[in-house]
Amino acid sequence: MRPKLRPEEIMRLYKDLAWLWPIISPPETYIDEGELFIRKLKEYGGERVHHILNLGAGGGHLDSVLKKAFQISSLDINPPILQLAKRLNPEVEYRIDDLRIARLGRKFDAVVIHDAICHMTSLEELRAAFLTAHAHLDPGGVMITFIEEWPEHFVQNRTVVSHHHQGNIEVTYIENNYDPDPDDGNYECTYIYLIRRDGYLDIQTDRHILGIFPIADWIDTLKNVGFEVIEDRFEISKLPDTAASKNNTLPMLIGRKT
Numbered sequence: 090m091r092p093k094l095r096p097e098e099i100m101r102l103y104k105d106l107a108w109l110w111p112i113i114s115p116p117e118t119y120i121d122e123g124e125l126f127i128r129k130l131k132e133y134g135g136e137r138v139h140h141i142l143n144l145g146a147g148g149g150h151l152d153s154v155l156k157k158a159f160q161i162s163s164l165d166i167n168p169p170i171l172q173l174a175k176r177l178n179p180e181v182e183y184r185i186d187d188l189r190i191a192r193l194g195r196k197f198d199a200v201v202i203h204d205a206i207c208h209m210t211s212l213e214e215l216r217a218a219f220l221t222a223h224a225h226l227d228p229g230g231v232m233i234t235f236i237e238e239w240p241e242h243f244v245q246n247r248t249v250v251s252h253h254h255q256g257n258i259e260v261t262y263i264e265n266n267y268d269p270d271p272d273d274g275n276y277e278c279t280y281i282y283l284i285r286r287d288g289y290l291d292i293q294t295d296r297h298i299l300g301i302f303p304i305a306d307w308i309d310t311l312k313n314v315g316f317e318v319i320e321d322r323f324e325i326s327k328l329p330d331t332a333a334s335k336n337n338t339l340p341m342l343i344g345r346k347t
């Protein structure tokens with residue numbers, strides 16, 4: 090049984106430690122991924138795609154690529170990281186909102202749910218996210234998402250270390266995935282940040298609870314919400330070195346509103 094985590098212990102990377110995001114996951118590392126999303130949005134959405142809704146803006150790194158091809162509206166639940174997105178992309182429309190319940194009262198040509206989807210920790214939350222996408226599309230409109238982790242792919246205790254620096258700040262980033270209960274639909278992702286500023290070491294920890302569901306459950310959930318489902322692969326030369334990239338390809342799901 091997982092102890093109840095205090096809000097200040099979780100998702101610090103999007104709150105008080107949001108300033109680390111551009112250091113450990115810089116915007117330029119999103120170019121391949123963003124261009125792939127642009128191609129897929131054009132392939133499945135066609136010429137009609139001009140204005141897209143991004144559910145889970147983060148620091149706006151994906152938006153910084155998508156905005157070259159589309160008009161973007163984008164939302165995130167955590168104000169500190171959204172502040173970074175606003176600074177990076179002043180031309181993008183940003184709002185603070187919860188992607189599980191957001192209703193903007195208007196439709197978009199397409200919806201993207203990028204890596205925020207992994208924060209859906211139950212099938213109910215996954216369904217809520219897909220309902221939000223559905224509510225913002227006209228019939229025929231497409232939503233694109235991808236699956237970063239699923240049961241057959243998960244490696245218990247997988248630990249990844251990477252090193253980053255910006256100016257006088259060096260960050261060693263350690264990420265550990267652990268699933269104490271393979272039947273409850275989520276797992277623990279624990280981060281340790283070794284932050285050295287002019288050689289002085291500060292150690293911070295962070296905990297994220299992330300969803301893990303069989304791929305068939307993703308597809309069923311999309312269908313139940315009212316999407317026709319197309320399965321594709323998310324193939325890019327450089328996936329972020331997280332749980333993702335054993336063979337550099339992940340399942341990508343396209344939902345077309347029926």
Ligand SMILES: C[S@@+](CC[C@H](N)C(=O)[O-])C[C@H]1O[C@@H](n2cnc3c(N)ncnc32)[C@H](O)[C@@H]1O
Binds near residue numbers: 145167187188203208
């Ligand atoms: C990995 S970050 C996204 C990074 C983003 N792709 C970028 O380009 O910078 C995941 C984001 O999902 C957001 N998020 C998690 N749960 C959310 C929810 N229920 N509603 C809206 N945003 C959420 C977090 O605040 C975080 O900014």
